[in-house]
Amino acid sequence: xxxxxxxALSVVLFIALMSxxxxxxxxxxxxxxxLPAPSKVAEALWRGLASGIYVENLYYTxxxxxxxxxxxxxxxxxxxxxxxxxxxxxxxxxxxxxMFQSLPKIALAPLIVIWxxxxxxxxxxxxxxxxxxPLLVNTIVGLKSADEDRVSLxxxxxxxxxxxxxxxxxxxxxxxxxxxxxxxxxxxxxxAIVGEFVGAKHGLGMLIQSMNFTMDVSGQFSVLLILSxxxxxxxxxxxxxxxxxxxxDPSEKEKVEA
Amino acid sequence: xxxxxxxxxxLTKRYAARTGTVSALEExxxxxxxxxxxxxxxxxxxxxxxxxxxxAGILPASAGEARLRGTAIAGPRKDIGVVFQAPVLFPWRSxxxxxxxxxxxxxxxxxxxxxxxxxxxxxVGLQGFEGRYPWELSGGMQQRVAITRALVHDPALLxxxxxxxxxxxxxxxxxxxxxxxxxxxxxxxxxxxxHSIPEAVxxxxxxxxxxxxxxxxxxxxxVQSARPRSLDIMNTPEFGxxxxxxxxxxxxxxxxxx
Numbered sequence: 001x002x003x004x005x006x007x008a009l010s011v012v013l014f015i016a017l018m019s020x021x022x023x024x025x026x027x028x029x030x031x032x033x034x035l036p037a038p039s040k041v042a043e044a045l046w047r048g049l050a051s052g053i054y055v056e057n058l059y060y061t062x063x064x065x066x067x068x069x070x071x072x073x074x075x076x077x078x079x080x081x082x083x084x085x086x087x088x089x090x091x092x093x094x095x096x097x098x099m100f101q102s103l104p105k106i107a108l109a110p111l112i113v114i115w116x117x118x119x120x121x122x123x124x125x126x127x128x129x130x131x132x133x134p135l136l137v138n139t140i141v142g143l144k145s146a147d148e149d150r151v152s153l154x155x156x157x158x159x160x161x162x163x164x165x166x167x168x169x170x171x172x173x174x175x176x177x178x179x180x181x182x183x184x185x186x187x188x189x190x191x192a193i194v195g196e197f198v199g200a201k202h203g204l205g206m207l208i209q210s211m212n213f214t215m216d217v218s219g220q221f222s223v224l225l226i227l228s229x230x231x232x233x234x235x236x237x238x239x240x241x242x243x244x245x246x247x248x249d250p251s252e253k254e255k256v257e258a
Numbered sequence: 259x260x261x262x263x264x265x266x267x268x269l270t271k272r273y274a275a276r277t278g279t280v281s282a283l284e285e286x287x288x289x290x291x292x293x294x295x296x297x298x299x300x301x302x303x304x305x306x307x308x309x310x311x312x313x314a315g316i317l318p319a320s321a322g323e324a325r326l327r328g329t330a331i332a333g334p335r336k337d338i339g340v341v342f343q344a345p346v347l348f349p350w351r352s353x354x355x356x357x358x359x360x361x362x363x364x365x366x367x368x369x370x371x372x373x374x375x376x377x378x379x380x381x382v383g384l385q386g387f388e389g390r391y392p393w394e395l396s397g398g399m400q401q402r403v404a405i406t407r408a409l410v411h412d413p414a415l416l417x418x419x420x421x422x423x424x425x426x427x428x429x430x431x432x433x434x435x436x437x438x439x440x441x442x443x444x445x446x447x448x449x450x451x452x453h454s455i456p457e458a459v460x461x462x463x464x465x466x467x468x469x470x471x472x473x474x475x476x477x478x479x480x481v482q483s484a485r486p487r488s489l490d491i492m493n494t495p496e497f498g499x500x501x502x503x504x505x506x507x508x509x510x511x512x513x514x515x516x
Binding site: 147149150152153154155156157158159163167168171174248249250 | 311314315316333334335336338340342344346348349350359360362363364391393
């Protein structure tokens, strides 16, 4: 099957799906606060975008997601490096990390709002908290997975531990780190939204929450639509970086060829 | 002996195991002269890889000593090149960058060695491949890169640990002829470990025959065929005599794959 034909087919499928949905809602007279028709969702989306409300709140959500992602993954990477490279570090710190990891981080959101207030900082902390663990775990595994033969080769060249880290362990860990970043990005978005649910003055999460109070279900659908597009774009950004960084990774090449 | 590159004197290596101490090497003594090609042949587990690791300075000896150009080997050294059974290339480095790894590790300065690396790549038949990546090369070509890398910092000694063991039989024969050509060109001292008797006899000036438990050298066989040797010498009675003479040691003790 050709590419153009596939695209045409998926467009037709989408239109058919929307038509069935629209017709179903009209035919069975489903109340709008249960399931709005696609036309109503589109209407709400247009209204929200035109008034600037969506854009403004999207800005807040995006800022807390990206900053939380950067903060959380930087900390996760740093601490993961410490745990992987230092036995003492691992011995004293790892029990706490394991304990903390089994805790659903989302459950901390109310506390974090108390500690950091209703503004951006509590959302950033929340996003950072959930973005932290994928990076931590993947960094540890990645740094520890350096091939024994390669380590022997470096040692036979009289390489220092520092050189082995920078020339071998770190590049070797990159596929793991990038996989961690992939997960952390989406986690950060979840963290930010949950933070906004719990208590916020701005943000798409706050918007969903307030629409819920006014039974504006078509509005909520339209925000969900925006959120899924945002998630997709953020994910694509990471994929783009990963393909550049990991041009040499066999699993990456398979994906490109497929 | 002042002209010897390697002087091994009563070298012993014992491991602690569940069943008591295992003696991998028991008072091994031999020397290798300047520019000599010495093969060590023996079945798996005879301690030949242990010997190589001690000479490479990545494994300490239990007793005895090994000297390289008069100084005792006490740790990794910068004047040894090692080729392992696997090519052990770094996939994130291009062919040229892989070859220059010892230069980077030992801080010798890339500018002064880039031309040497290119000349060596020419010598091993990889001209035009310097910008490629390891995964783009066949197994034989990858091992050529590994040999180039082991030679690039102009080491006093080239240690080779079953370098062609992972190649198919045809490529292996070709690589034997190639290695002989490279060796005659560079006039390096080589210690070549293998479990193939014909390979050892074809390549070496001297074949050290090792047996396991405890790892000992049973015989030091001198091969005096003229060089360059072609693969045809494998069909001569003289070659057959050497092979038979070495094989006898293993048939008595029980089997070797060659």
